[in-house]
Amino acid sequence: MARIRGAARGWARWGAVGLLIPGVWLTGCAAQSPSILAPVSPKGRAEAELFWFIFLITAGVFVLVETLLLYAVLRFRARDPHTVPPQIHGNNALEISWTTATALGLAVIFAMTWRTMAATSAPPADAMPVKVTGHQWWWEFEYPTLGITTANELVIPVGRPVRLTVTSADVIHSFWVPQLGGKMDAIPGRENTLWLQADVEGVYHGQCAELCGVSHANMRLRVRVVSDADFQRWVEAQRAPAAQPVEPLAQQGYQVFMSKACVGCHTINGTPAQGKVGPNLTHVGSRTTIAAGLLENTPENLARWLDNPPAIKPGSLMPRLGLTPEEIQALVAYLSSLK
Ligand code: HEC
Ligand SMILES: [Cu+2]
Known part of the structure; x- marks a missing residue:
């Protein structure tokens, strides 16, 4: 018995260390990088909620399975190397019940995922169109209804939906601004649609999310979310032809x-x-x-x-x-x- 307790204490210590490492790592993430778990858009929030829902179910399964496993390892470990334990074969009731429970769990996750996808995929009818083109290694943004072309910084008004038509000029890229939800492949010769809406003014960082060559990691973007008045000012300035040099x-x-x-x-x-x-x-x-x-x-x-x-x-x-x-x-x- 004393040996079991000693072993259990050893494992508990390793378990604590094992939990600490990802804990510290996750704190680092939250502090520095944009996270899907800090959403500022209706779509991002729906996706984060789905994430937590699936995470709780799977975390519950993990804890249950690992507890049973540890229990079995400790309780039924070989005490005397010379005796063979009783050999048994299967347990129908157990096997049917855990298969059913797993299938039900997956069915619930599927239904919730389906619901979130259906609720978030179609852009609202009044969304402002923007064409996004991925290039090695920068982003082009065209506002067809406003006659504006710019790069790497998408400026949008707060609280208004934007419909992005995403494509590529060369290889496959992927448009991703984690806090605004969703990620969309930019494929040459194809137009994929993604919509987003930001509810809080600010600057949100994004990144190409599909390996696209040597400077893939240097293919970043920013979404600048501004008030309606600031957006109007920005639009007017952008529509003007280039300033004549004076100096x-x-x-x-x-x-x-x-x-x-x-x-x-x-x-x-x-x-x-x-x-x-x-x-x-x-x-x-x-x-x-x-x-x-x-x-x-x-x-x-x-x-x-x-x-x-x-x-x-x-x-x-x-x-x-x-x-x-x-x-x-x-x-x-x-x-x-x-x-
Ligand atoms: C062969 C084509 C080519 C030529 C020639 C060229 N550029 Fe560029 N330039 C690019 C590309 C492509 C980028 C985008 C690079 C990136 O971010 O990966 C760029 C980016 C830039 C940028 C940064 C723009 C931004 O918003 O990020 C500036 C400024 C610039 N070029 C100025 C110049 C000037 C000035 C010249 C002439 C002296 C010049 N370029 C010649 C292709 C070219
Ligand atoms: Cu890319």
């Missing part, structure tokens, strides 16, 4: 831009630059980040980016263009003025 350095930057390869890859509305390979830069100065959320949009970071994009984002489809420091300073002045 001499910015004017020089304009000349550099228009005389280099930049024009082949980037569009700046109202100028000869009409390339479609990279992000639309008409209002790049109004974005808070560049390079798909990798860098804060500051003059220093813009200069670093222009000097050597692949050094910041491995595999970047914007190559190193061999610009001189003077050209870079002029370009930074011009691009920062494009609010």
Whole structure:
């Protein structure tokens, strides 16, 4: 008996350590990264509720099975290596009951999942349409009814549903903003629909969720949820053609831009630059980040980016263009003025 108690105490100690490690790890998650368990949208909440429901059922099953297992291991362990315990074969009543219980549990989980899917899949009729295109390794957002094209930062009004049509320009990506619920594959040649709505103003982080090449992990996005009035202001500013450079350095930057390869890859509305390979830069100065959320949009970071994009984002489809420091300073002045 003393030996059993000793062994049980040993296991209890290991069990505590085993619980502590994931505990500490999960706390880390909650503090730093966006979590599906901190939803701010009706859809996200429905999904989080479903998660907890399934988690409680499966946690109950886990505790029950492990308790019985520990009990059996302790209670029926070999005390005397020389005696063979009585050999029995099966127990029909037990087997039928645990099979039935498992099937019923799965049926309940299926029904709840079905209910959540049915309640959250169709976008509300008045949802604002936005076309989302995944590119290696950035996101393009087009608002067809507003005539706006931007990149990496989706700006939406608080409390209003948005219908996203998700596609890709190259390989398969996946659009995912955990706190707003849902995740949708971006597949070349196909348009998938996902809708979202944010009930709290703020900035929500997202990430490409489908391995899409070397800089997959650097393919981030932000959803900026703003008040209706701020959204109207943003829309007006975005619809305007690009600002004319006033300052001499910015004017020089304009000349550099228009005389280099930049024009082949980037569009700046109202100028000869009409390339479609990279992000639309008409209002790049109004974005808070560049390079798909990798860098804060500051003059220093813009200069670093222009000097050597692949050094910041491995595999970047914007190559190193061999610009001189003077050209870079002029370009930074011009691009920062494009609010
Ligand atoms: C071969 C095509 C190509 C050329 C040429 C090119 N770019 Fe780019 N550029 C891209 C691509 C692709 C991206 C997106 C990179 C990413 O985030 O992965 C980009 C990103 C950028 C960004 C960041 C935009 C944002 O919102 O994240 C800036 C600024 C920029 N380019 C400016 C320039 C300037 C200035 C030039 C000319 C000196 C230039 N680019 C030349 C393809 C190009
Ligand atoms: Cu991707």
